[in-house]
Amino acid sequence: MDGDEGGVRSVLRAIDLIGLFTEHRRMWSIRELTEASGLAKTTVIRLVTTCEQRGLLWTREDGQVTIGPGLLRWAKLGHAAWQLSEPVRQVMRELATQCGETVNIYVRSSTARVCVAQHEGPQHIRHVVRVGDELPLWAGAAAKVLLIGAESTVVDRVAALSPHGKEFADELRKQAGLAAVDGHAVSHGERELGASGIAAPVVDREGRIIAALALGGPTTRFTDERVADFVTAVVTSAQWISRLGLDPAL
Template sequence: MERAASESGGGVRSVLRALDLLALFDESHRTRSVRELVDASGLAKSTVVRLVATLEERGLLWVQSDGRLTPGAGLLRWAALAQEAWRLPLEAVECLRVLSVESGGESSRIYVRQGTSRVCVAQHEGTQQLRHVVRIGEEMPLWAGASGHVLLSGCTDAFLRRVAKGAGQDPEVLAERARLAAERGWAASDGERERSVAAVAARVTDDQGRVAAAVSLGGPSSRFTAEHIEAFLPVLTKAARELTELRFLSAGS
């Protein structure tokens, strides 16, 4: 049994390492060499070569004619499935559009919690010339930002401590942010994740009243003063209520 447990643990470790290699590909690194993967991952070259071979065999990596690696065509099927699974109801899409318009052209977004991160699953880009850009599917730290505060407001104390420890943050500060967001139903932030970028977010709940998502407005700090946030809150909380009533999201684990 000990051997089986050891093999199981090794299998999980290999899966995590393979996923970490895939995560090294992004908009700034569309292709990578094996050497780059070794340097970026900190893994032994033999381990990277073995994982790359497995990922290539499964179609998750592709070797170009110049020998560099790029995400494989096998990911297209998963991407299509994920896109379909996270496709918003038309009413929710319209809700984000109206929120953006009624806020004066700020960008509106929906975030959900994924483990100890938050992910943007939908957005309506604002019409302001100066605006903050977020990519759909992009992982962001859960401890920072108004949406993170809202999503943490539905979490246990043990989870808050776990997030704080992983991010090197003060658990008492995170707990206070979560408590305040739970009490108000909304949260605001300025420069927590990125300098001169601010946001305000409100909670979206599932049919059991649990926090399922955060709907937010975000942009430069100069347009998110206390007075601006006070003006945003009526339209933001209205959007949160409408999204809650659609019941298209459930709280994650």
């Protein structure tokens, strides 16, 4: 058992190490990786070497470590697995055109939500979330929708990660409950000041919530009158996507 736990811990450390690489930070030295990860230098060197053997990391001649070519195959696989059908993308395009705001689809991943699809709105000033971005579940309209029916332990963990502390769990349950009754959720400035959102559930053939369809943009454009129209459009679009299905990934 100890060996199994040690192996799992090493895998998690390797994943966390790779997670340090972003579009804005593509190169790291061993010293920088050690400082950022909080791991011992010998551990970082061992993890980098192991990842290099599988092509997940790459050490350049100048000693800088970057993402390895082995991830290209994984990236292609991930894109194919989460590629939405054209009819679903058409629904997203029409919603973005109708409302003039950016449309995203989020799924719940443990205690976070991940943007898996997007169609940008036509406005020059818009709320920027990129496909693949991981956002908290303690704030935002999509988060409320994705917490509908969530296990109590999940809600407790989400609350503990929030700036409000574990006592926020009851409020999260209340918000999710209201979203379940209303069939949608609305948020203003919860995660980011000046940003608003509206979300509705996307369900599978058994009626289980598998994703949240969200409309997001600057709060200044989300007036009470427009929000009422947006809600109708988002809910209708989410129902269409539920009928079409989110295959192949979901």
